[in-house]
Amino acid sequence: xxxxxxxxxxxxxxxxxxxxxxxxxxxxxxxxxxxxxxxxxxxxxxxxxxxxxxxxxxxxxxxxxxxxxxxxxxxxxxxxxxxxxxxxxxxxxxxxxxxx
Amino acid sequence: xxxxxxxxxxxxxxxxxxxxxxxxxxxxxxxxxxxxxxxxxxxxxxxxxxxxxxxxxxxxxxxxxxxxxxxxxxxxxxxxxxxxxxxxxxxxxxxxxxxxxxxxxxxxxxxxxxxxxxxxxxxxxxxxxxxxxxxxxxxxxxxxxxxxxxxxxxxxxxxxxxxxxxxxxxxxxxxxxxxxxxxxxxxxxxxxxxxxxxxxxxxxxxxxxxxxxxxxxxxxxxxxxxxxxxxxxxxxxxxxxxxxxxxxxxxxxxxxxxxxxxxxxxxxxxxxxxxxxxxxxxxxxxxxxxxxxxxxxxxxxxxxxxxxxxxxxxxxxxxxxxxxxxxxxxxxxxxxxxxxxxxxxxxxx
Numbered sequence: 001x002x003x004x005x006x007x008x009x010x011x012x013x014x015x016x017x018x019x020x021x022x023x024x025x026x027x028x029x030x031x032x033x034x035x036x037x038x039x040x041x042x043x044x045x046x047x048x049x050x051x052x053x054x055x056x057x058x059x060x061x062x063x064x065x066x067x068x069x070x071x072x073x074x075x076x077x078x079x080x081x082x083x084x085x086x087x088x089x090x091x092x093x094x095x096x097x098x099x100x
Numbered sequence: 101x102x103x104x105x106x107x108x109x110x111x112x113x114x115x116x117x118x119x120x121x122x123x124x125x126x127x128x129x130x131x132x133x134x135x136x137x138x139x140x141x142x143x144x145x146x147x148x149x150x151x152x153x154x155x156x157x158x159x160x161x162x163x164x165x166x167x168x169x170x171x172x173x174x175x176x177x178x179x180x181x182x183x184x185x186x187x188x189x190x191x192x193x194x195x196x197x198x199x200x201x202x203x204x205x206x207x208x209x210x211x212x213x214x215x216x217x218x219x220x221x222x223x224x225x226x227x228x229x230x231x232x233x234x235x236x237x238x239x240x241x242x243x244x245x246x247x248x249x250x251x252x253x254x255x256x257x258x259x260x261x262x263x264x265x266x267x268x269x270x271x272x273x274x275x276x277x278x279x280x281x282x283x284x285x286x287x288x289x290x291x292x293x294x295x296x297x298x299x300x301x302x303x304x305x306x307x308x309x310x311x312x313x314x315x316x317x318x319x320x321x322x323x324x325x326x327x328x329x330x331x332x333x334x335x336x337x338x339x340x341x342x343x344x345x346x347x348x349x350x351x352x353x354x355x356x357x358x359x360x361x362x363x364x365x366x367x368x369x370x371x372x373x374x375x376x377x378x379x380x381x382x383x384x385x386x387x388x389x390x391x392x393x394x395x396x397x398x399x400x401x402x403x404x405x406x407x408x409x410x411x412x413x414x415x416x417x418x419x420x421x422x423x424x425x426x427x428x429x430x431x432x433x434x435x436x437x438x439x440x441x442x443x444x445x446x447x448x449x
């Protein structure tokens with residue numbers, strides 16, 4: 001990770017969709033927190049993470065990804081995690097991979 | 101020690117724990133001791149009022165802790181290891197498969213509204229339509245793995261089996277009937293999108309290593325326990341008092357027979373109790389010293405709980421009131437019919 005330059009010169013943007021129920025269920029909130037924590041950490045190495053909260057029940061979501069089990073997390077339009085709450089470290093790893 | 105051995109050891113430790121839990125349950129079976137409370141109302145009546153719940157809870161947990169541990173561990177494991185991607189993929193394929201999966205998979209997927217609500221929406225939007233969606237919704241509370249295990253342990257395995265079969269039949273009927281009604285069709289038409297995932301979006305599930313998955317499974321089991329146990333304990337306290345102060349004669353008078361079945365189904369519905377509490381309450385009302393006073397009425401009571409408020413809130417946004425009303429009516433009719441039928445067939449109405 002030492003090779004990643006800091007500051008403006010490194011501006012990768014990663015889009016993360018946290019897909020959950022509305023009203024939010026506890027596990028969806030836990031998933032969102034994990035993503036937020038990971039995003040906070042990646043900010044220090046110059047990766048910009050845009051977090052979007054998506055309703056799993058909306059037609060748009062179903063049209064885009066098909067039927068999902070929440071909580072789900074999609075990184076750059078690819079669902080990577082479904083039906084479980086990941087650890088912030090795991091999300092961080094996935095986000096770094098996507099930022100490359 | 102390198103990373104790989106560490107992971108293997110961790111996985112081993114968790115697997116050992118799971119084996120112990122399963123072993124304990126089997127051991128309790130071989131020893132054939134009851135996992136349900138054993139103190140009788142007459143014994144309990146001898147204690148001061150405030151002591152009754154304490155004694156009852158102690159009595160329950162000294163027996164029931166293995167069963168609860170097993171139930172929550174299994175629920176966590178099954179939920180984690182069931183191939184969710186495969187299910188969600190097939191849910192959308194055809195009506196027959198939709199109904200089949202709704203019935204077969206509901207027991208494993210519905211321990212949490214995180215799963216129920218999106219699957220209901222998913223089936224309705226992208227897949228088989230309103231029929232299977234309703235079937236799934238009605239099947240869910242009656243047949244999740246925790247409910248089956250606890251009905252079996254606390255009341256009787258026969259009743260647990262009948263409950264599942266009766267709920268499945270009612271759920272299937274409700275789905276089929278609602279999909280034929282004009283208002284059901286209207287909801288379906290309004291929401292169906294048909295189109296499959298666009299090319300830009302993909303689903304590539306990342307699978308963590310075994311030890312992490314096992315740990316996640318146990319954590320989910322613990323989460324479920326944290327959600328459910330407070331209500332469960334409250335239910336047990338009420339049941340402690342019910343067993344002591346609700347005389348058997350009153351139950352025999354009003355809550356058995358044909359009137360008993362109808363009354364049980366009617367109070368079972370609106371008297372919303374959170375998951376699993378309906379089982380302890382049912383036990384407190386109808387089971388006296390190990391004898392079920394009316395199997396029919398108890399089944400009706402257990403089936404009369406067709407709705408979970410958290411899910412209902414999300415679902416009612418989609419389904420119109422007519423659909424909800426039809427659904428409630430069929431659920432109620434199903435609970436009465438099967439209560440009567442089971443009561444008559446088992447000779448315990």
